[in-house]
Amino acid sequence: MSIQTRRAFMPEEIINQIKPNILLVDDEKDFAQAMSTLLSAEGFQVSLAHSGTEALSVFDRNQFDLIVTDLKMPIMDGIELVRQVRKLNPNQPIVIVTGFPGQLTPWNRRLNETEEDVLELGSLSYLVKPFQPKRLIEVVKSAIEKNKTRPRKTIQEVQIRNLKAEKGGVNWVSKIAQKTLEENAESIDGLMAVGLADTSGRTLAQVNPAGIAPEHYCGRFAIIMSIMREIARETGSARIIQTLVESESSWNLAHFIGTSNYYLCIVAARKAPLGNLRTVIRKLAERFEKIVT
Missing domain, CATH: 3.30.450.30 (Dynein light chain 2a, cytoplasmic)
Known part of the structure; x- marks a missing residue:
């Protein structure tokens, strides 16, 4: 039985006592550790990954309430990570972190052209570096809370959109x-x-x-x-x-x-x-x- 299935059968009062589980992805290890320390101090459970590939491996074995990932990373960047994650869970909430606000517009355009569902499924939020610790906590809490009431999409709907984008x-x-x-x-x-x-x-x-x-x-x-x-x-x-x-x-x-x-x-x-x-x-x-x- 998967982690997701086991959790689905838990009583609501037990689920409410479980600390939100966050996957933090950033190739800058010191920065990732600093964010992890801040989030842990707020009561979150934090798992670290320093590449998109490592993040996918961790995500495949665990359930996360939120993924916080850097936009610019070598080999697999934030765009590709979002694509791969949404294939596994179309409703997964994600926060994108970037130090270059100007990258967000072309990134959105690229997503719209190739992965329409990325902006429609789950929660996709942005956090621009540098940011104050308070801002990080606000964005994380907001993303988790919004996901509780957001309408769910099926994997079949995502597959239709993916095939539509790939084939044309x-x-x-x-x-x-x-x-x-x-x-x-x-x-x-x-x-x-x-x-x-x-x-x-x-x-x-x-x-x-x-x-x-x-x-x-x-x-x-x-x-x-x-x-x-x-x-x-x-x-x-x-x-x-x-x-x-x-x-x-x-x-x-x-x-x-x-x-x-x-x-x-x-x-x-x-x-x-x-x-x-x-x-x-x-x-x-x-x-x-x-x-x-």
Whole structure:
């Protein structure tokens, strides 16, 4: 049983008696020791690491209420440490320490371009050197307190954002979409085909046991897609989720239509219950909404 799991089963009164555990990361050993002394005097439990690599190793074996890390470190800097930590725990609160305030703006920009979730998950605070001991204590206590009420994000949501940042363009859409379709295909009664396409009619992902040509069930609804986007613009809505079920001679067709230039098509056997079709498409729509927006 992990440390996190054991702690989850502890009575609340016992948890409240546990001193907050802080991981302090700085390649300047004397400065790190000075901060450790200050925090220990305030009743915090402090673990030291003098590199990003060492910090990850310690973090992987322990649970911390807060990580306080320097921004500029050799080999693995604060940016990379935040990325790696958030892969293990997307809600981990972190305080970034830097002696150069001017670095924060380009650092934020770099994070926004490559790791959107870093600024959205957990607590990310800043502490500029030099600082008074009182300021260090204030920032640490504030970060720990804020994290208690901050909404949690799932690791799955972080993975979607990470893949989105790493791949870019339609590649990440195709990869996640294909996996999503494969995971949900069995829940569609009488499935003949399911696919995700863009407005040009290009199929990005599909599960097609009946061998139906994608252009037959996706491409022919480009006009409907266009109309729905016009409605979205006129109403000021950022996106529209619409389910259409149409009867054909041998199958039912359902669509998730969004204003993000992608749409989902499900083809099921004519005898398949429409209730199941609607349920599944709404489930997929919720998932694809996170992917394509």
